[in-house]
Amino acid sequence: MIEIKDLRFQYGEGDFCLDIPHLQVKEGERVAIVGPSGSGKTTLLNLIAGIARPQSGQIITGATDISALDDGAIRDFRIETIGLIFQEFELLEYLDVLDNVLLPYRINSALRLDATVMQRARELLTSVGIGDKLDRHPDKLSQGEKQRAAVCRALLVKPPLLLADEPTGNLDVMNKDRVLDILLDYASDNNATLVTVTHDRDLLDRFERIVDFKQFLSDSRDGVAAPGQGLDE
Amino acid sequence: MSGIFYLAWRYLAFNRWKTSILVGSIMLIIYLPVGLNVVVEQSGEHLTARAEATPLLVGAKGSPLELVLNSLYFSLETPEIMQYSEAASIMDSGLAEAVPLYVRFRSRAQPIVGTSVEYFSFRELRLADGRMSAFLGECVLGAAAADALDLAPGDSVVSSPETAFNLAGIYPLKMKVTGVLERNFTQDDHAIFVDIKTAWIIEGLGHGHQDLAQPEAASAVLERTEDNIVANASVVQFNEITESNIDTFHFHGDLAEYPLTAVIALPRDQKSGVILMGRYVDGSAASQILRPRDVVDELLDTILTIQQFIVAAVIIVAIATIATAALVFLLSLRLRRSEIDTIGKIGGGRWHVASMLLTEIVIVLILSSALATGLTILTWRYGSAIIESFVLS
């Protein structure tokens, strides 16, 4: 699903540089990315999603070399192909739950919002347990409810690829499991690829593969560990 | 596009206070000069029309504007008083018809206009109900006055006392309403029309009382000589003119010296008008003559100047308001950074974001303009009624 070759990304004039010679994620694979803070994990997700542009290298998602696409094509590709989940949920405060979930359909003319989509959104929200809160604004939701709404937003377009950046970072234990269940169940049911950045070691054994970002900060290569094998911090 | 409009609308609706203040501020900036212009234009038209319809006005020397406002619009400010002999002089000259006016008294908020029968044909006032006054003590109401006082032919209206505490002051006269005029959309609609002599009776210059020669009136007699009876203050004076007491009503002194506030002069022709005006040119006369149109034109020039000053002030305020609004918008953009980022991440391009923000501005402007337009229409349609209730209350 994802293939990264000789990726090089540098933040502005700063010293930090992300240097990934090779990284591959198979279709349907559930991958957890771990590593020290500031190591570029979120940057990697942004690069895969096309939100950021590498200085050099290639990122192929599905059969598309997104590094060769222009901004408009990348956005269209992203909105149809990738479901994004953020640590801070990133719901719009002035939209209610249903409108937040439908947001991708309102901001991209490639997607058509119709009654079918709206019904699917309602069903999705009901399935995650917040079907009775469709008309509430984010400030009236708990942390867990917010993240579930954000997950529904990501899942509404039925993306083949899910990129989740610390999806459980701000949740309690119960909601962590609940949210992760939703993501993993979706990936499993739809043969979707799930790439998750997480600091939460308790959840690592639920992933098929763990990628330690330390390897991209040093000379070591292919620092891929199997689940449960543990990683150096 | 509908998605962008929807998002813009939801944002504005969610931040209703901020939106309301912005819409309200911009609406005021738009409405103030426009509404003012409507008011000024309407008032200009009406002032001009009423003045144009009144060829010449004669009054005591004093403020021409006060004279015109009192005579044409029955304002509360009473001009200097002149004598009835002036009206008689104009009539006798044969140069013009003279319509006397004595506009001083009120019945609640409605002006009582003492005048003559000729006023009605001059102003083309027609009866909607009842008949014209035939006797002293009768009155005819304008349509709006009848509505305001809830009166119809057969009812009575009482003049308001000028003071409650002055024993020598002007006391109320109860007058019979004989007719109501058709609405003609001028100040005449608000007036109570009485004969000039009835106005003098209200003033106390004419009155009716018990016959002092009768034994019943003995207590009201101060002194009795061969040819005159002097009455004291206890003589019972009638405060209503009825069929049974009308013959007792009389006037003391010379009617030529009785008061008027103005005389409307209707020249027989242009030449007669010029000759008539020439009689007042040398300034030695105790009265002045003027063309109401000239006074109104001068007034309108002044109003226009004031309007220009106000518009200039509004423009300055508008610039400040727009600058403030722009600052608010830019600051809110900062605060919305994360929202804009989110939209970008999810798949909204820069164009989408810009369109959404621009749409918010457009919606605010449309709402402001719509409200300003609505207010302007209301001003044009109802401003007069609101101002009327404010002025006459």
Add this chain to the structure above:
Amino acid sequence: MYRGVSLILIAMLLACTQEESRESTAATEFAAPDTLNIYTVNNPLAYFAERIAGDRAEVSFAAPPDIDPANWSPDAETIIEYQQADLIVLNGAGYAAWVTNAVLPRSRLVDTTSTLADRLIPIENAVTHSHGPAADHSHSGTAFTTWLDLDIAIEQARSILERLIRIRPDNESEFRQAFAELEADLRAADAQLQAAAENLGNQAILFSHPVYQYLERRYALNGYSVHWEPDVMPEEADWDQLQAVLQQHPAKIMIWEADPLPETTRRLADLGIECVVFQPGGNRPLAGDWLDLLRQGIAALEGVAAM
């Protein structure tokens, strides 16, 4: 400056009470109708107006035929008719007191004795009143059968003429011609009355009613007025009073407004007094016009004067 600004604001506010503008008239062009509608307060004035205006006017005199117009009060509807007239001819001198309290269009009024104030005869023994010692007195009143002085009658007719010319300047020559004829008739009647009065000399005359003041003055009649009605038999007290009057004023002629009762005539005849009818003519006669009535009165006077 504050006063000026407040006046301006008042002007704007007041003006905004209007909703429509009205068409203007720069000068009033009096559009006189084809036939003038003239109302008068008594018969002599109606006669004068008819003589002068001829076919150019329709003259109305609204008092009922059996009422003395001097004492008549019209109702509201009749006053409204007067209001709508093109010309309202008043006698003045206090005649028709109803005029004082009626609402009439001043521009269309002509008071035919307004310029003759110095020739009006005040009522004797009238009692006025005032409110307070220094206040203006009420008006004492004047005798009002002014037309019985035919010289005054001519002036009254002249007032009508001048007003008609002002209303209808195009018909001036016509009106003047008609007035001249009327004046000639009145001068002739005046001359007849003068002659009759000369024949009477200083002979004492009684007047049944105090309405002949102007006749008395103009023709230098030696008259005394009682207050007798033609259709009412005087009381005994009245006869006694008459006897007392006759002591000082030995009249042989009594001038009446109308034919007295036969009983009255007979009793007066017993006193050596001949009744002569000289109708003031305030109201329309049953037959003929006012001039006919005047001539009848003159003839009656000439008759007794010749005796």
